[in-house]
Ligand SMILES: Nc1ncnc2c1ncn2[C@@H]1O[C@H](COP(=O)(O)OP(=O)(O)O)[C@@H](O)[C@H]1O
């Protein structure tokens with residue numbers, strides 16, 4: 001359930017094991033430095049979010065973790081092992097699975113075959129069949145549409161399929177790149193609720209990057225704020241939700257009201 005994030009699955013963050021650690025990571029596209037000095041940690045069992053507006057460097061962080069981009073500086077450590085600039089296919093095999101921005105399903109393949117593609121590294125066929133059932137439990141519409149071409153699904157259904165395809169790899173850590181992008185508020189809420197359920201029920205650790213701070217701060221346990229390629233703030237999501245500048249810039253809430261009376265106003269763009 002969205003909203004349960006405040007208490008979180010990880011009660012004492014400092015005591016939990018760190019599954020992912022970035023230290024001083026810098027990545028660039030030619031002369032353009034997209035992220036600089038990025039350090040962050042994800043503990044086993046948590047949902048961690050990185051909030052940032054368009055162009056802040058969110059996608060670059062995820063691509064650097066999953067090996068699609070090699071960083072210029074810094075290190076990425078996963079499950080106690082350096083994975084900096086390792087081949088992406090090797091990183092997937094270690095259980096670190098990336099759900100890319102814009103969903104990227106195979107449009108001409110059926111829903112069913114897209115799901116099997118997610119399990120391509122696995123040889124445990126019975127477990128793969130069980131995971132297909134598990135995925136259909138979370139997203140019943142995918143079971144109904146399993147024989148259809150993925151390209152014919154709606155945007156929301158394609159996002160569900162992209163998340164499900166990642167689940168078929170049996171991940172320990174999932175990287176989610178803006179699952180809310182282009183979706184209605186209702187569908188976004190539905191998808192976030194299921195992401196939280198997957199985290200709570202299966203213990204899958206999540207690193208979620210989002211522009212939709214409202215949804216992300218409700219779903220996640222811990223958050224980082226990224227501006228112009230740099231982390232500028234870090235705290236529990238419960239505390240981030242209360243911070244004045246987060247409320248103003250990311251949640252679209254403004255302290256209005258003359259004569260010192262306090263009133264919170266919400267912009268139309270949120271919810
Ligand atoms: N393939 C690319 N080539 C050149 N610049 C890029 C490329 N991808 C992203 N950038 C630049 O890197 C910065 C961070 O981009 P990105 O990580 O995609 O941000 P976000 O995901 O937060 O929107 C932006 O300034 C963007 O213009």
Ligand SMILES: [Mg+2]
Nearest residue numbers: 058059060101
């Ligand atoms: Mg992006």
